[in-house]
Amino acid sequence: MKLCHSPTSPFVRKVMMVALEKGLQDQIELVSPDLSDIFKGINPATPLGKVPSLEIDSGDVLFDSIVICEYLDGVSGGTTLFAADRLERAKLMTLHAAANGFTDCAYQRRMDSFAMPEGEGSPTWNARLRVSMENTLDLLEKQVAEFSGKVNIATIAIACGLGYHDFRFSAENWRESRPNLTAWFDEFSKRPSFQKTIPPEA
Secondary structure, three states: OEEEOOOOOHHHHHHHHHHHHOOOHHHOEEEOOOOOOHHHOOOOOOOOOOOOEEEOOOOOEEEOHHHHHHHHHHHHOOOOOOOOOHHHHHHHHHHHHHHHHHHHHHHHHHHHHHHOOOOOOOHHHHHHHHHHHHHHHHHHHHHHHHHOOOOOHHHHHHHHHHHHHHHHOOOOOOOOOOHHHHHHHHHHOOOHHHHOOOOOOO
């Protein structure tokens, strides 16, 4: 399997954490994206031009991180990172959607602030995205008891999102007034899959 990979992408990190948790890392070849013109897309293997994508042995190319994660989860067998029960799966994927949306807001803010040509960024939109992030952090603080002690696709996505927040927005202290989420993250981030996927210094 070939994974179009960027070590600073939180969505790639989610895939890599799943691969590590499922023992598949040695079956995945990492392929670098094309960074020559990020506004034309960095991954020609997909119509969206984004990472990650996974080329599997059949030659098919899978894209969007959650699709890849579910595929890897199924390939490996064993204890699933998803859920079989319909309601439990819906609740799990809702939590994943919150974490993934949080991460996407952070990524958009990063692009708006640092990647857009001068004068093309929008402070207003950046502020609106931060509101969504703060709301999600508040939700996670309230719900942390429900996912504490679990390792699944949602908790991996939450860890990736919080890790990306620390990586790109370290000046914004999300931990303030969120002691439960802080304690959970401090513990979860000790997992080898998290430690082995820490992005390089910005």
